[in-house]
Amino acid sequence: QVQLVQSGAEVKKPGASVRVSCKASGYTFTGHFLHWIRQAPGEGLEWMGGINPRSGATEYAPKFQGRVTMTRDTSISTAYMELNSLVSGDTAIYYCAKDADPLGYCSGGSCYIYFDPWGQGTQVTVSS
Amino acid sequence: SYELTQPPSVSVSPGQTARITCSGDALPQKYAYWYQQKSGQAPVLVMYEDSKRPSGISERFSGSSSGTMATLTISGAQIEDEADYYCYSIDSTANHRVFGGGTKLTVL
Numbered sequence: 001q002v003q004l005v006q007s008g009a010e011v012k013k014p015g016a017s018v019r020v021s022c023k024a025s026g027y028t029f030t031g032h033f034l035h036w037i038r039q040a041p042g043e044g045l046e047w048m049g050g051i052n053p054r055s056g057a058t059e060y061a062p063k064f065q066g067r068v069t070m071t072r073d074t075s076i077s078t079a080y081m082e083l084n085s086l087v088s089g090d091t092a093i094y095y096c097a098k099d100a101d102p103l104g105y106c107s108g109g110s111c112y113i114y115f116d117p118w119g120q121g122t123q124v125t126v127s128s
Numbered sequence: 129s130y131e132l133t134q135p136p137s138v139s140v141s142p143g144q145t146a147r148i149t150c151s152g153d154a155l156p157q158k159y160a161y162w163y164q165q166k167s168g169q170a171p172v173l174v175m176y177e178d179s180k181r182p183s184g185i186s187e188r189f190s191g192s193s194s195g196t197m198a199t200l201t202i203s204g205a206q207i208e209d210e211a212d213y214y215c216y217s218i219d220s221t222a223n224h225r226v227f228g229g230g231t232k233l234t235v236l
Contacts, residue, residue: 045163045171045214047225061224095170107159110218113225114161116182118170 002026004096004119011125012086019082020122022096029077030054033099033112036070036081038092039121048094050112051079054103059112086126093121130154130219132228139234146202148231150215153196160198161216162191164209165230171214175200205235 007021022034035050049060051070058070064083072079079096097115107113132152140146150160159178163171173182175191178198188209190201198217202209215228 044230045216045227047227100173100176108157110158110223113159113218114173114176114216116173116176118172121170 002098002117004098004117006094006096006119006122009123009125011127014087014126014128016086016126017082017084018086018090018124019080020094020096020124022079022081022119024077024079024098027098029072030074031102033103034070034072034079035097035099035112035115036068037095037097037115037118039095040089040092043092048081050099052103052112053079083124086124088126091124091126093123095119095121130222130224130226132215132217132226134213134215134228134231136229137232137234139236140205142207142235143204146205146209146233146235148200148202148213148215148233150198150200150217150228151196152198152215152217152226152228154220155193155196155198155217157220158217160191160193162198162200163214163216163227164211165214166211174213202233205233207235209233210235 003025005023030053036048051058053072069082095118097118100116162175164174165171178193179191188203212230214230
């Protein structure tokens with residue numbers, strides 16, 4: 001079955017960087033876009049961006065452009081999300097999620113549309 | 129920026145029908161998707177492309193969309209359906225992915 005297993009909780013100081021990993025199994029890693037979504041405490045869900053594991057091409061939400069870097073290592077079917085210049089507002093659970101459709105599938109002018117399944121989440125706490 | 133609007137909470141008694149709405153200007157052109165998030169767990173897809181139910185999701189769940197509003201309906205709601213429900217879609221211009229603010233469903 002499809003599984004996404006994320007790295008463990010992190011505690012960082014303001015100004016630092018954090019890298020979260022997401023190891024995929026149960027499907028062809030290079031066959032589906034991989035998204036990153038976060039959820040601040042008591043808040044809703046926020047799409048951060050994603051990566052095409054086959055080509056390495058990335059797409060970032062405007063809010064995170066310049067501060068986030070998404071990469072992958074196809075040899076170990078693992079994706080990474082690095083967020084820089086952390087502030088307290090970055091305290092959140094960070095999720096990776098597999099795109100539900102195969103790479104190359106687009107509908108209504110949009111590609112890499114929705115997420116299924118999700119990883120278990122990684123708690124990132126930013127505190128001095 | 130594009131927004132999807134959901135009611136903060138919906139409450140029903142067990143066995144009743146719960147309806148959770150989501151409004152957005154691009155919904156006439158773009159599909160709505162729904163995620164269920166139980167306390168302390170990752171979200172789970174319960175409806176895609178307005179009205180398609182993923183395998184393994186109870187037939188109690190159904191979806192519809194008309195104009196600028198999408199609706200997730202839970203027929204005969206059970207205690208185990210208590211969760212936060214998020215609608216999700218894409219805006220029709222910049223392809224920004226957007227979640228609604230979430231609706232807390234209480235079944236008691």
